[in-house]
Amino acid sequence: MRYLVWDEDKNDKLKKERGISFEEVAELLFVGDILDVINNPSKNFPNQKVYVLKISGYVYYVPFVKDEEKIFLKTIIPSRKARKKYL
Template sequence: MKTIEFNPEKRKKLIEERGIDLLEIVYIIESGNYLEILEHPTRAHQKLFIINLNGDICCVPFVEDDEKIFLKTARYDRKYHKQFTS
């Protein structure tokens, strides 16, 4: 499996501003418990992990190469919440 990386400063910011911990997201991805991987609708070089995080749907944009996955950010998303919880 590819290694999963993120910016530690971004992790701190997400915890403070959104209550989202990228370490928890890494654990979900590594355990295979994400809901889906989608193409990013506006950024051709990115994809999206769709994750159920404590009952809310979280969208996690990422880029990848042959060796690693780099998580860009994470946000709760109402559009995907409707799609994946109905």
């Protein structure tokens, strides 16, 4: 079973700037509350997948990369486009 990891500095920045954290994302992932998993739409990151999650009534993209041992969460991005599609 893979475990989740993230950059603590990035997590602090997300808490301050967006009012959201990787801990919230981890809770949703552990209970399986995932709207979708898609390929990263950015051509710059072909090896990344993206969790699509509903958090506090809004839809967020959470890009990640995984290897044999872990899933590394990159950031948390609010998405109006995804909100229209998934809500």
